[in-house]
Amino acid sequence: MTQAFRIENGGLINKDKKLSFKFNGKTYFGYEGDTLASALLANGVHLVGRSFKYHRPRGFFGAGVDEPYAVVQLYRNGETEPNIKATEQELFEGLEAKSVNCWPSVNFDIGAINNFLKIFLPAGFYYKTFMWPKSFWYRIYEPFIRKAAGLGVASTKHDKERYEHKYEYCDLLIAGSGPSGLAGAYAAAKNGAKVILAEDKPRFGGSLLTSDVNIGNQSGKDWAEGIIAELKTMPNVVVKNRSQIFGYYDHNMLVMSEKVSDHLPSTKKYHPNKRLWYIRAKEVLISSGSIERPIVFGNNDTPGVMLSSAAKEYLKVYGVLVGRKPLVFTNNDSGYETAIEFKKHGVDPVVLDSRKNPESEIIDEAKNLGINIKNSYVVVAAQGYKKVKSADIASISEDKKQLGKIENMQCDCICVSGFWTPTIHLASQSGNKTKFKEEIDAFVPGQSKQNEITLGAANGVFSLEETLKTSFTAGSELSKKITENDNKIAIPNVVEKKSSQHDKFWCVPLPKGKNYKRFLDFQNDVAVSDVEIALREGYRSIEHVKRYTTLGMATDQGKTSNLNGLQLVSEIENKVVPAVGHTTFRPPYTPVSIGAIVGREVGKHSKPTRKSPMHSWHEKNNAVFVDAGVWLRPRYYKRGNENLFEGSKREAKNVRTNVGVCDVTTLGKIDIKGPDAAELLNRVYTNAWLKLPVGKARYGVMLREDGIVMDDGTTTRISENHYHMTTTTAQAANVLSHLEYYLQLVWPELNVNVVSTTEQWAGAAIAGPKSRDLLQKLFPNSDVSNEGLPFMGYMEGDLFGVKARIFRISFSGELAYEVNVESDYGSFMWEKIMEVGKEFNIQPYGTEALSTLRIEMGHVAGSELDGRTIPFDNALEGLVSKKKDFIGKRSLQRSAFTAEDRQRLVGVVPLDKQTSIPEGSHLVKDDKAPLPNPKLGHISASCWSVEYDNPFSLAILKDGKNMIGQKLFAMSPLKNKVIPVEIVSSHYVDPKGERVRS
Amino acid sequence: MLYINCPHCGMRSQNEFSYGGDASVKRPELNKEISDNEWDDFVYNRKSLRGKHLELWQHISGCRQWIKVERDTSTHEIFRTFKANEEIA
Numbered sequence A: 001m002t003q004a005f006r007i008e009n010g011g012l013i014n015k016d017k018k019l020s021f022k023f024n025g026k027t028y029f030g031y032e033g034d035t036l037a038s039a040l041l042a043n044g045v046h047l048v049g050r051s052f053k054y055h056r057p058r059g060f061f062g063a064g065v066d067e068p069y070a071v072v073q074l075y076r077n078g079e080t081e082p083n084i085k086a087t088e089q090e091l092f093e094g095l096e097a098k099s100v101n102c103w104p105s106v107n108f109d110i111g112a113i114n115n116f117l118k119i120f121l122p123a124g125f126y127y128k129t130f131m132w133p134k135s136f137w138y139r140i141y142e143p144f145i146r147k148a149a150g151l152g153v154a155s156t157k158h159d160k161e162r163y164e165h166k167y168e169y170c171d172l173l174i175a176g177s178g179p180s181g182l183a184g185a186y187a188a189a190k191n192g193a194k195v196i197l198a199e200d201k202p203r204f205g206g207s208l209l210t211s212d213v214n215i216g217n218q219s220g221k222d223w224a225e226g227i228i229a230e231l232k233t234m235p236n237v238v239v240k241n242r243s244q245i246f247g248y249y250d251h252n253m254l255v256m257s258e259k260v261s262d263h264l265p266s267t268k269k270y271h272p273n274k275r276l277w278y279i280r281a282k283e284v285l286i287s288s289g290s291i292e293r294p295i296v297f298g299n300n301d302t303p304g305v306m307l308s309s310a311a312k313e314y315l316k317v318y319g320v321l322v323g324r325k326p327l328v329f330t331n332n333d334s335g336y337e338t339a340i341e342f343k344k345h346g347v348d349p350v351v352l353d354s355r356k357n358p359e360s361e362i363i364d365e366a367k368n369l370g371i372n373i374k375n376s377y378v379v380v381a382a383q384g385y386k387k388v389k390s391a392d393i394a395s396i397s398e399d400k401k402q403l404g405k406i407e408n409m410q411c412d413c414i415c416v417s418g419f420w421t422p423t424i425h426l427a428s429q430s431g432n433k434t435k436f437k438e439e440i441d442a443f444v445p446g447q448s449k450q451n452e453i454t455l456g457a458a459n460g461v462f463s464l465e466e467t468l469k470t471s472f473t474a475g476s477e478l479s480k481k482i483t484e485n486d487n488k489i490a491i492p493n494v495v496e497k498k499s500s501q502h503d504k505f506w507c508v509p510l511p512k513g514k515n516y517k518r519f520l521d522f523q524n525d526v527a528v529s530d531v532e533i534a535l536r537e538g539y540r541s542i543e544h545v546k547r548y549t550t551l552g553m554a555t556d557q558g559k560t561s562n563l564n565g566l567q568l569v570s571e572i573e574n575k576v577v578p579a580v581g582h583t584t585f586r587p588p589y590t591p592v593s594i595g596a597i598v599g600r601e602v603g604k605h606s607k608p609t610r611k612s613p614m615h616s617w618h619e620k621n622n623a624v625f626v627d628a629g630v631w632l633r634p635r636y637y638k639r640g641n642e643n644l645f646e647g648s649k650r651e652a653k654n655v656r657t658n659v660g661v662c663d664v665t666t667l668g669k670i671d672i673k674g675p676d677a678a679e680l681l682n683r684v685y686t687n688a689w690l691k692l693p694v695g696k697a698r699y700g701v702m703l704r705e706d707g708i709v710m711d712d713g714t715t716t717r718i719s720e721n722h723y724h725m726t727t728t729t730a731q732a733a734n735v736l737s738h739l740e741y742y743l744q745l746v747w748p749e750l751n752v753n754v755v756s757t758t759e760q761w762a763g764a765a766i767a768g769p770k771s772r773d774l775l776q777k778l779f780p781n782s783d784v785s786n787e788g789l790p791f792m793g794y795m796e797g798d799l800f801g802v803k804a805r806i807f808r809i810s811f812s813g814e815l816a817y818e819v820n821v822e823s824d825y826g827s828f829m830w831e832k833i834m835e836v837g838k839e840f841n842i843q844p845y846g847t848e849a850l851s852t853l854r855i856e857m858g859h860v861a862g863s864e865l866d867g868r869t870i871p872f873d874n875a876l877e878g879l880v881s882k883k884k885d886f887i888g889k890r891s892l893q894r895s896a897f898t899a900e901d902r903q904r905l906v907g908v909v910p911l912d913k914q915t916s917i918p919e920g921s922h923l924v925k926d927d928k929a930p931l932p933n934p935k936l937g938h939i940s941a942s943c944w945s946v947e948y949d950n951p952f953s954l955a956i957l958k959d960g961k962n963m964i965g966q967k968l969f970a971m972s973p974l975k976n977k978v979i980p981v982e983i984v985s986s987h988y989v990d991p992k993g994e995r996v997r998s
Numbered sequence B: 001m002l003y004i005n006c007p008h009c010g011m012r013s014q015n016e017f018s019y020g021g022d023a024s025v026k027r028p029e030l031n032k033e034i035s036d037n038e039w040d041d042f043v044y045n046r047k048s049l050r051g052k053h054l055e056l057w058q059h060i061s062g063c064r065q066w067i068k069v070e071r072d073t074s075t076h077e078i079f080r081t082f083k084a085n086e087e088i089a
């Protein structure tokens, strides 16, 4: 197929490089430098999709970020991405795209029946209709709406593209490379400021690429190219195209999405697909320009109706005629500029101007070229279904209320211009209080809240001369403050045509007897009639009208619809527009791909992974790992076809009968030094610490100020003023912060230093009746007898030449020790333990066996210390000192904490000694009681007791102290289980604690 | 994202800090008899102020020092920052 609408000469595309691409399965050709939209238009393709609600045919309305219709599903290098604007997607060889919102095809769309049922689909229809019967929502309504109203389909495959995040700091960040951005950047750069200039399009220059102006005796385009070329050579300047600043956050932090690879058939090796920049800028210049506003008329969504600025851009940048019989409908001089470009390329446009007798240089030029101009004329309605075939036009009275006789005029496109809307999104996001500017019928930035300034068209200034003057000055002034340089820059001469005042006219009245849809929001299918209904039904706040009608809520965020919506509300309500107020602008300015937001934090990089120094040994020995916070810990070491249950049972049994070794490196470790260290411990823990001798360890419990248990662990007195504290794996970071809080803020008089040593020490727990025999062989020169190293004792030892710390502490309830060496020797220690332990039938054990061992001993862990329990609840009240004060002590006097029937730790055994009780099950008195069945407690941890070979659980039970021997039911609605149980002591094995002291 | 001037390290982004609540709360002295109400005020009762607020932050991914930050809770403007032991006029 030939590119029938491509002009011979002109455009900024590279005609030497022809590219083939597919749209809806059909092959077309375009050129390097095209967008998908310009290439399709070059081939005469105007029908690209169906509208959201009525499924009306839709074409191209804009040429850039403001495009409401041309959203496609893109296929690139085996990946697919939804919600891509054809007007922004650059063409590459082999590109494939499909229409969205249509099923089965864009030409025949079943949903279009909605168009004929539109009388039944007014504003709020979904709210009113699909509400009942309630049960229909998930099964019938929602799936239907989703299928009918999607904006494409997200891929379910793993995205193989890479996305990066980058942090950057600069003196001046500039959003937009039009005349204002270029002038500001140039002036600031010349003063030595660190400048970042961001442009969302591939080409720099903004409006200078399409306007007919001269700057310093060159065309605007050539001037822009010269400035960019110079900026690129300056070391203090970063110039980025394809980069959209989409969010303006607190303290001048802005976020920018850079499309690094989207314009290429595939991403280059080592390149990301997109790069998200977090930029902290001292000053921000918003030069984001303006977007042309439509005039509202009948069937104004027909393919072939588009913004006049878009038609001009397709012609001047891409060398594409959007039609051969164009009709330009305007209320200002911009439409004439488009008409003049058509005429220069041998096409005869007709201009309808709503104004009676406008005069300006631009209009004179159009007249001199012989362009047919009809004043006080409007388009009443576009005619044609899938493409504009003609327009119903009429003269209009001066008060814009009366239409003359309707005539029909043949045309193949309608280029509409209703003046310009400044792009104030970033300024508004920064907290700037915007204000309404009467002369341009639009909002502009007002009082700055952060260090931001908005200039040029974004500030409602449409004169190039004034824009350049203010922008050069602002660039100089802002940078002078920072760099203290003051290089004067001569402001170049500007030649531009003067334009005349626009017409405050935005909506063509309906002719008598006609009921054309007149769209305000093209993407969400919101028509004038919908807003009228919302107001009739009593919605007044613009925020409510927005949500009820969905006006401005589509992915284009109402870039072309907001102001016309406000105009309509103000007219009906008889209020001025600023009194109606606009809805809030929120980031992102334009859709940002989830991949870019997530960056590298996907898959295994979604969080850091911590591994102990013995990790590779575990891997080699068939460990099955489990996530413990960010740590990877062996859950069990698989032998043959063993499952978790079998493996952990074997490991636990071996600890009870022989000896086992467990990697406990993950426990938090805090080194505490200073003359007041004992005093700190005495205030932090509930029990007494002042008399702990050197060479002894003690178990301690620490509370929050509200009396709830925060953490537990052992702390050992290494020497006079030196302690080694251990915390649970999960609470390590919190405990350190907790200690720092009290030392720095509450008791700064205490002379103590604390530092985390979790990663400095590797730890191995050696547990079981044969652990002492093994320890003696590991440390032949140390006396590790019961007298030499009693329970809760500590000594240093020599492990085959490596300095080791030996603690006689036990979590398993067996005779047990913990050996620590410097992390670098961790795997050496582990291998020695395994080698020497062979003769004692040593086996490594994982977290599952560790749990089993502690549960049947009634030792509490994270599942009991769950942020809701006090010491009494965990049967730890014996550790609460009555004599001294400590953190949280006063809270323990609260009446609920001292209640007679306070919840308490108990053991639970199923009556059948067979059925394991799911963790989280509720304990109830009567399994048949009506719901809600009063809950007496819950199962906190369950295991298979290796000592008695039956299930055993721990529970926190109301009045647990007096419940021993009672029969209750454990109910788990989640697992659909009801298990009769007996309450027993939590000390299920070795209740006297003889083994640890043996 | 806030930009906080750590008195020990200089300007750093908010993601290096963790929030620590109202800095004007004073813990009752140890071993002192106090009423239930006083204790409740210390543990639970906080004003949710709109406007200038003195609050605690810990520079957790930096120097690990607890600092005091004078911030407007509605505009996020930060006026001054202080070291933990600095007297505030």
Ligand SMILES: [Zn+2]
Pocket (backbone or CB within 6 Å): B006, B007, B008, B009, B010, B059, B062, B063, B064, B065
């Ligand atoms: Zn710091």
